[in-house]
Amino acid sequence: MMEDKRWKGVYSFEDSPFIMEILTELRDKDTDSISFRKGLVKLGRYMGYELTKTMEVEKIKVETPLEETEGVVAKDRKNVVIITVLRAAIPLMEGLIKVFENARVGIISASRGKAPEFEIEMKYVKVPQIKPEDTLIIADPMIATGSTLTKVLEEVKKYGKPKRVIILGVLAAPEGIERIKKENPEVEIFVTKVDRELNKKGYILPGLGDAGDRAFGAPVKVSTLPQMHTIE
Numbered sequence: 001m002m003e004d005k006r007w008k009g010v011y012s013f014e015d016s017p018f019i020m021e022i023l024t025e026l027r028d029k030d031t032d033s034i035s036f037r038k039g040l041v042k043l044g045r046y047m048g049y050e051l052t053k054t055m056e057v058e059k060i061k062v063e064t065p066l067e068e069t070e071g072v073v074a075k076d077r078k079n080v081v082i083i084t085v086l087r088a089a090i091p092l093m094e095g096l097i098k099v100f101e102n103a104r105v106g107i108i109s110a111s112r113g114k115a116p117e118f119e120i121e122m123k124y125v126k127v128p129q130i131k132p133e134d135t136l137i138i139a140d141p142m143i144a145t146g147s148t149l150t151k152v153l154e155e156v157k158k159y160g161k162p163k164r165v166i167i168l169g170v171l172a173a174p175e176g177i178e179r180i181k182k183e184n185p186e187v188e189i190f191v192t193k194v195d196r197e198l199n200k201k202g203y204i205l206p207g208l209g210d211a212g213d214r215a216f217g218a219p220v221k222v223s224t225l226p227q228m229h230t231i232e
C-alpha cells in the first residue's frame with residue numbers, strides 16, 4: 001500500500017503484485033461475470049486485510065496452555081460500518097465482511113444520470129447509527145466523477161460522526177478524487193490504482209468498463225417500470 005504523492009490520505013496498491021493481478025483480470029474485457037464478481041470479492045477481502053494494518057491495536061495478555069504471553073486485539077476491526085453503494089459494491093462488501101465480521105452494514109442506492117450533468121438520484125437509504133468509535137467504510141468500486149460519493153458522504157453525515165471515514169474502491173479517476181477531497185479533506189481513499197482520466201461519458205480510462213454491468217449483466221429498460229434507471 002502506498003500513499004499517492006498528489007493527495008494526502010489517498011492510497012493505492014500498485015506495490016502489491018497480487019492485487020494488481022486481480023485488477024488485471026477485472027480490466028480484461030473477456031473476463032465473464034462470475035470471475036468478475038469473484039475478483040471483486042477477493043479485492044474486498046485483501047484490501048480489507050490491508051486496511052487492518054492502519055487500525056489501532058491494543059496489547060493484551062494471553063494464556064497459552066504453557067504460559068502467559070503478549071497478544072494483540074485489533075480493536076478498530078470490531079467497530080466498523082460498511083456502506084454498500086448499489087449495485088457493484090455488493091461483491092466488494094461480501095469480501096470486506098470476511099475481515100470485518102462484526103460490521104454493521106448500510107445500503108444506499110445512488111444512480112448517476114447522463115453526461116454532462118451527471119445528476120445523482122438517491123432512492124434507497126438504510127444506514128445504521130454511526131458511533132464515535134466506528135470506522136466508516138464506504139464501498140464503491142468506481143470513483144469516477146466523485147458526484148455519487150459526495151452525495152453519499154453528505155447523507156451519511158446525518159447518521160453520526162465516526163472516528164475515520166474511508167472510501168474503498170477498485171479504481172479512481174483524478175477528477176473524482178479532487179472533487180471528493182475538496183469538500184471532504186478528512187476522507188481517506190483506498191483504491192487498487194488511480195487511473196488516467198475520465199472520458200466524456202464519465203467512464204474511467206483505461207478503467208474496466210461499467211462495474212455493475214460486468215458483475216451483474218446490463219439492465220434492460222422496461223417501459224412498464226416508470227422510473228427505471230441504471231444504478232452505478
Ligand code: URA
Pocket residue numbers: 142144202203204205207208209210211212232
Ligand atoms: N462507473 C463504472 O462502473 N465505471 C466507470 O468507468 C465509471 C463509473
